[in-house]
Amino acid sequence: MAIKDRIPAEAKEMLSALGSKWEDVIDPKAFQVKPLSGAMTNEVFQINWPTDNGKVCRKVLVRIYGGGVELFFDRESEILTFQYMSRHELGPRLLGQFKTGRIEEFIHARTLSASDLRDPEVSALIARKLKEFHSLDMDGPRTEVLWNRLRDWLGTAKDYCSPEEAEEFFLDSLEDELSMLEKELSKCGRTIGFCHNDLQYGNIMIEDETRSITLIDYEYASYNPVAYDLANHFCEMVADYHSATPHVLDFNKFPGLEERQRFVEAYLSSSGYKPSDEEVLQLVEEAEKYTVASHLYWGLWGIISKHVNGINFEFMDYARQRLTQYRLRKAKLLGSS
Template sequence: MGELNDILHDLEGALGPLSGEPAALDGGITNRNYRVTLGGTDYVLRRPGKDTELLGIDRAAERLANDAAAELGIAPAVAASLESCLVTRFISCRPADPATSIEEIARALHAFHGAELRLPTSFWVPDLLGEYAAIASERGATLPAGYAQAVLVAARIEATLPLHEPRPCHNDLLPGNIIRGDEQGRIMLVDWEYAGMGDPRFDLGNLAVNNDFDEHDEERLLSAYRGSPPSDSERAALKLMRILSDAREGAWGVLQGVVSELDFDFAGYARRHFDRLAAAVADPGFEEWLAAARG
């Protein structure tokens, strides 16, 4: 707790005196999160894990994205930022059910994607796969067989859906990163550390696959995001971006298994996502999606 106490001491000058003891919060595979009370106000203090910059995380981009999202009313406000932590307002909340909140999430993402914001880092899965593999190999890791397939599949998807006109994106829409505030009852998105300039379609696919959306859910998502019924090309692009999301999650698990100090089954995490990718590619629909997405 020594380092945490030093951080809290530094924050007291800006946010007021500490009351009580920091309380560790559940969740978070990359960071350690604490609820703290400073100056009579509750905050969430997030401390990055070891070597998180190797995962493609840009802390300046995280701060800018969180600030922009807070201005749109879809994220807790940033209260302070130090080299060693990010502090946001604590929001009394409950877990959101993404499947019953699809339209609201779609509108939130559409608003963020349209923000006049240029983040200082990019997020594009085909590039990340190469970067993650190089770092893991340099540190003595043996890449699993699923990794090679993910790279090949990502290349095929990139050839069909190249990154044009990148927009600010969240890129990590896991269930735990979608909350509903108790006070106003609105959906909020948290954990912006993977934010970067990317493809808005990836956010939609990432949301869909990580929250087990079925085809009806996907139709609702695309319709709410576009403001009109989706085309076959848009439906196919969503399917492909679900696969690209699993490629990234699997590769992330491989690299985290090398660099992280957290007690977590990263190998199992990677395997589950590579297995789901393999199943999707084996589906006869995969080739149809590639053809349809070309429009």
């Protein structure tokens, strides 16, 4: 199938209409389609229109929703979040919606790379932007969704797994473990904010000249303990989704204590507040405990995705790595076998 044929007919009509609004576009229907790598929930395409000056292209982004996403989150809620971010100029503008996806403004900034997350200056910018994100006043109840989502995903994973897979991943024992984890982690990290929940480098953009950070892709965003969101970001530092083996994680790259302390200090001091050493250390420790929940979250996600998502990614191997880390960290951090 040609790349352009992967864009639905309804979306092509919308793109032609958008292209016609720019006077310098040579032919609104003669747009070019470039697939963007790194996305694992949706297919994402950059759309380019050649212009009459031959130097500048007009661009938008097309996002085609991945298969089975309704098992992970409520699409209507995600669209409302996207519209909120668009309306308040905190993210790309929504340019159009079609049955299986949407068209977004193309942000003229670059997506971060895995190595950018380790740059102390960039990391501090991310920390401050994340604190701003956590302070968003979104509609709906300000209650965490983490545990209900994990229970829902566990049930879905059991429905799709073969008996052999369920045995390999100890799925039958996870329900009791979830209750234990919720009880233990509820003792810490009680600051609730609107969390991104998927802060990998591909969902962070930077405008190099102004050093402005934009967080994108809000599919999994919800209210949760902010310590969980920090933990999830730290866990994402072990991944490189643009390598030859994008599913392989290097847990030796998990940030050390000093690196995590720098991030948390920048996070807490983003509004001019000077946190004490004790406050920094407390949030670092809470985030470290929530890495257990992050590994379980994405482990279950990988198992389900293997059965419902057609994107070319080794979902089951990814799940296997995350759930192995879940068990190692659960034993170390929470004192259970």
